[in-house]
Amino acid sequence: MSDPLIQLRGVTKVYRRDQFEIPVLEGIDLDIAEGEFVALMGPSGSGKSTLLNLMAGVDSPTSGRIVVAGSDIAQLGEGELAPWRHRNVGFIFQFYNLIPVLTARENVELPLKLASLSRQDRRLKVETALELVGLADRMDHYPKQLSGGQKQRVAIARALVTAPTFLLADEPTGDLDAASASDVLDLLGQLNQEFQKTTVMVTHDPRAAERARVLYHLEKGQLQREHTGAV
């Protein structure tokens, strides 16, 4: 059996607020195989987003190892983590986090500015990504000119455009109506199935969680595998 793409071993995370220590994650072990679609559920404050941030390399564990595609990212400094994130992580936020002064095209192009690509190559990649999420006719629209579902699809195109190793989605349907949420989940499912894009999604919504093949439940710092779904 091949090594998992993402492997967490004994990961703990403790936040310090003044003199208080608040344990959030306690000795988490987790393996995620390449091409997997994983949902993380749990009550508010259970540490779902913290676990996602640790996998994304935007936060560091108090102890434990986080190995992604062979690299122990817990050992990397910020100077190394930034390019690592650029190469490996496609992050999708609950509130889209598009830059309001940039068009959909410019928002998607943003991470490509860090790569050594010609303007023509960047343009081609951006247009491909936006076509993939069904927004070929909205490329020059600003975020305020788009609906919530369309904004989230632009955000997904931005996460995809660098061809990252895996996608991390933090409540991607949390700010959407039911129809838009369904569209976004369809899109994430399609990316996982057709392009074998490894995806880890945090959600409160049981209907969203059903789209994943593997569901984990996180509560009081402990992780439990609930069931293996069928997509």
Added chain:
Amino acid sequence: MFQLSLKNLLRNKRRTFLTGASVSLTLILVCLLGAVLTAMESAEGSADNRIVVRSAISLTFSLPESYWQRLQQMDHVLAVTPLNWFGGIYKDERPENFFAQFSCDPQTLLDVWPEYQIPQDQVATWRQERNSFICGQALADKYGWKIGDQIFIKGSIYPVDLTLTLRGIYTEPNAPSAEKSIYFHRKYLEEALGNPGQVGTFFLRIDSPDNVGTVVQHAEAMFENSEAQVRAETEKAFSLSFLEMLGNIRMFLGAIGAAIVVSLLFITANTMAMAARERTSEVAVLKTLGFRQGHVVRLVMFESLAVGLGGALVGLGLAYVLVRGAARGMENVFPIFGTLAVTPPVALLALGLGILIGLVSGGFPAWQAARLSIVDGLRKLA
């Protein structure tokens, strides 16, 4: 990256405009102050071999005409000429019709100002005709005066009116402001006033600038026990003394300039910090996408530098126009300011201040953005 910075600048157009305008306004003031200080420095600093002797009490007090001969007998003195400020009204009292009018001794005036270039035949005619005058080329051009023209000047300090005939036009290529005066016969005025035998100022030409200090000391000492004590000083120090009546102008202007720049620095820094703070979550998103600390610093610094430098360039352009206007407007009253200009050092100072304002005001927000934890930045979204 720079595209994002530019778009961020346009995100809140009013704030960007007001911040840039405050930088421009400040640097306009800095340029104006710098131009004034430069004009004063250049007037005072240049070598001079002309001395002015006047009443030690005040310019409004006159000296006896008998001092003329005693001053001529001093060592190192090549020539002495008396000069009285007439201060009459030509045409009307509008400032644009104001120019310097002096009663003088035609026989010695050009010995003290040998740099005035005037045809000898015109000098000869002027010296012979008691009611004639000479003027500078710039003044003749301004009013369209030609040799033989008559002008009428109404006295405002002295209770006499003058009708004068133009008999000579001089040029002074090295001091254009000197071409905006007229000189007429002292005897013509004296007779009209009943021959009081009083002189406002004596101008002395010294054999060498090295001897100026000695002559100044001797002139003041010579009349120390007289009924009318004198003050002797270089011609340029004399010009500056009009301004020094207002106090220590240079220190005053310098302090104002420094206070303005420092105040603006705080205002701009606060505005830039506010703009950066509003985008904390965006900085966190950029970092999540893989942007490094250096990228974020450049993003913030480019914005603040664009405001600082843009404001400085606009300010410089406006200052150039204003200073030219001020020079034209003030040269009649204070000829020393006829040379007012935004000199290259002043322009460089303004540009440097614009860059400094940009660097300092952007520095702290950039440092904060670089240090921002992604998790903290994203948390502000929730």
